[in-house]
Amino acid sequence: MFLKRFSIFLVVVFSATQSYSQATARDWLLQLNTITTAVPFLIINPETRGGGMGDVGVSTSPDGASQHWNPSKYAFIEDKAGVSISYTPWLRALVPDISISYLSGYYKINKMSAVAGSLRYFSLGSIQFTDQRGNNTVQFTPNEFALDLSYSRKLSRRLSAGLTGRYINSNLTGGQTVQQATTGPGRTGAVDLGVYYENEDLTVFGKDATLAWGVAVSNLGAKISYTNTTSRDYLPINLRLGPRMTWMLDDYNKISVAVDLNKYLVPSPPVYQIDSSGNLVIASGMDPNRPTVNGALSSFYDAPGIVSFDQTTLEAQVESGTRLGEELREISYGVGAEYWYDDQFAFRLGYYGEHISKGNRKFVTVGAGLRLSVFGLDFSYLVPAYFGSTNLQSSPLARTLRFTLTFNFDDVKKDNDGPPSE
Template sequence: MRLIQILSSLLLLAISHSITFAQIGVLGQDSTRRVISTAVSFLTITPDARSAGMGDVGVALSPDANATHWNPAKLAFLEKTMGMSISYSPWLQKLVNDMSIAYLSGYYKISKQEAVAMSLRYFNMGSIQFTDLQGRLQQDFNPREIALDGTYSRKLSKEFSMAITGRFVHSNLAGNFSNGPGNVNATPGNVVAADISAYYEKKKIIGMIPTTVAFGLNISNIGGRMTYNNPTTADYIPTNLRLGTGITAEIDEYNKLTFALDINKLLVPTPPIRNGQGQIIKGKDPDRTLVSAMFGSFNDAPNGLREEIQELMFAMGAEYWYKDIFALRGGYFNENTIKGARKYFTLGLGFRYQKFGIDFAYMMPTIQNHPLADTMRFTLLFDFGRSKQEKSVTDEEGAVQ
């Protein structure tokens, strides 16, 4: 259905998986681009201001309530009994004034080694007007997408944890609208997905400086395909592999410095090259089972290993804390030009006082007139309760060793 194709294209633009207006136009295509497109791509948008200020790193950063998005396994390392986070970002401010992303997350420590969490993500795509085939106004509608998550996280040793997350995703792009007799209604789409994550944290003394070295892994959005009106035209959701590391040095009692690096890869089929009749002439058929699509995504690019490497996305960032009260952040995100060309610098600020925190982030794309230029994010954090002090199984294991 033409309507759904247009809305899907707008969504791709919204997350900058398409190129800027100056290069290809809003809905145009460029044959030199090999962008991997998915449904509900809002699931990959950075929700919180801390990571957004650090170039979109997060899988191995020190844990907070926003670990529900980046790496739920980190939740087991949180010290407070419970906490929550509220994030908000106006979206595509250069184009419209009524799009936004909101994110709410909260966790609770069952014990020192276990945590549960929930999060809610809401993507408001503003208001659109539907017309009939003669161009007459039929109705106004507010396209929106929602994701609701539930997580269980547990330490398996003093330094290692894992987590599993269940996710329900609802996407309503057209609200059952039909533009005439004989046309198929564009119904809302629903899908269920899961995340599997792991986190390792080791405290060391390096050059007489207390240092924490961390590694993280998160395979997110493992699930079926999304369809809006016909199962035969179902689209993959953005199953993603995220690997990363972070190093935090406590220089002295006042100053702390963190460096982090994330590498991302979509675990969905690379689009093949087709001839004018739609027949595949290079690459592999993207119509596969979930498992085949995930594992096959490492060797299905039509241009071989070179293109597979081009599908990797790199995020790097730094964070400086003064007395655990004030933070200054910066980062850079890079995506290959033929795979979406998202390249931008970020800046961020943070403030903590007792049980309250606030973060701010600002995006600066390297391409002029980019629709995501000047994107800002805001996050409020709240920590409740005391630290869990009871002895855990992992502590007992460490004592025996």
Template sequence: MIQVLTFLVGMLMLSKTSAQSIKGTQIDGRQHNNILTAVPFLLIMPQARSGAMGNAGVALDANASAINNAAVAFLPEGTCGASVTYSPWLKSLVPDMSLSYLSGYYRLDDRNTIGASLRYFSIGNVQFTDNNQQSIGVFNPNELAFDISYARSFGPDFSLGGAVRYIHSNLFSGQTVGSAQVEAGKAIAVDISGLYKREGLFFNEPVIWSAGINLSNIGTKIAYSASNVTYFLPANFRIGGAATFLRNDNRFIVALDLDKLMVPTQPIYDQDAKISKGKDPNRSVPAGIIGSFTDAPGGFSEELKEINISTGVEYSYKNTFALRAGYNYQSPEKGNSTYFTLGAGFKYNVLSFDLAYLAGSTTNNPMANTLRVGIQARFGQKLDQQK
């Protein structure tokens, strides 16, 4: 089906905005926000398990599609696995938009694990028109990211991980905007992650405490033409913790994540287009990342509003069946993407099935009724060692 979309990426090379928008909603679900990036699809959580837990999961134990690359270093030695996840996205606005995610890993030995993943975002069929509103064809804008990752454990309690990411954003298929020929945007980015966990007791019952950190999408700026106009990637800082309570065949997890974009906050301009409050967002990537913690025009109180909160719980029985729920909060002034989530998981032999359901907590939330469906397969001789 042909859909007419409004884009604010690339086409707005003449402005300071570099996010994709459909009827006022950005691709990653945010609505009102003065932190603007290219390729916001990288902020969408593709994993069904974490998606059911309010997008929390930087400190969770690993599977084939873990948020934290470092977590796969604790998987049983000799195992390998693959995962595929699919999600129709913003279907209340665009019926043919979707996110697909394929990932896999191989445990080399007792310390080292390698992995790879492919994320593909389809915006659906778009009717392109010229300045006179005459049709110039139908196109399927799409974006993808391909990762190669590595994780290493440093004993039973601590691991580090990293990934190299290639990003390809093809939004306009050679169209001309103004006098500039628009091309596919390309960029390279890296992720850096760590995980610490420790076994202990809580009211004389066994518990696993864990803490994780993930710095993602740190890389080059992206451009859509030969001009000097470039855009920040959605560099993101995520930190969180989790507690896994164990009792006989029952397992209960509580997780909490905090995350913040490491991208310049847009300043306030006066009627002469001069900055009256805030800092110039046109700076280098290192300066943009460092300055993102102190550049909000409203000062420290506004910086706090840029922190998103994700929390979730999971109950599982005999590692075969799981129920999940979560909540994600984002300040109304910084995206207003607030919602509840529900989900379930089921494991049979080497296969695992996960389902996540997102219910918008605000009226007419464009992300309401969003589904994520994931299937995983894990192979190896030491699967029985996994908790």
């Protein structure tokens, strides 16, 4: 029903972006155990600052786009209010018209609390639908969006918490009938929970320093469905945590280093086998059709590991230690650095890594930022980085650019007030 381009997009989002022309059976077994969810656009970084730092952001200093990473950071933001607009052409190595747009804004209620909102829009470009015989039916632009509203508050001088409510709308088919099932937009709700800690009263290597850490669970909500059947899919529930350290080198120069660890809180795909009655049964792992909360909690111990089958009895055997190993492989990571000169010019560098069996996204990012009295402008660029690999296909993430424009209302007020009278 869908054109080849749309199929390629789903494969890229839901599976590995790299393949080897000569792979052993064990390699393919690992590659085929990628975790898949509905509405994966919710997990794509839509903003630029984190995009230049290896997709890190759970503990970076608060900014206008903190809604995506950790809403609790807004309680520590210094400005009264602000707005940011981001645009990312997505998967341009495959197709020319897929993009993510992101609008976010915040308002500091008082010194202890803040509110924020955001709108994320994902356009999959124009797609020609066909029937089962390949005849053209309608042309439609699949799209998805998420509308967020958050509240954050300081719990103490150095600790804050935040909560985000999210409405999700995913319209991938335009109401077309797919395999005799009537389809429609998928709609659901979700929440984000975040905690942020920041200590500015440190001295490290003889320099004033700030230590921060953050923890956030995002997209915790009910499953979503696109048809009138009972089949429903998990949201990309994600656990993100990590620290940041910032050093004030002098009055004009500072540098920050941050690390993010990510893990999906959704079931790992089990390994199946055919029993003596010809039924498909689970050989290792757990039934993926579990309630949302149960699936999130059990996602820490449900990996099937490496399974081999006795060629005579067909009995499944799990290799020792591979279940724990697979759980650890489900953790992806980002490492990023940011340098500021006089709080006006920024340069960023980062790396993101994911195991080959769980998606195989690996890339280096670079970025830069400029802050003027009222406006700020940021951009980032992504370069695939498969170190030490051979027989590689080009990555669909290659040459990904992100742009963000920020607007600071505090600075507008300061400019309008002008210099103090003598």
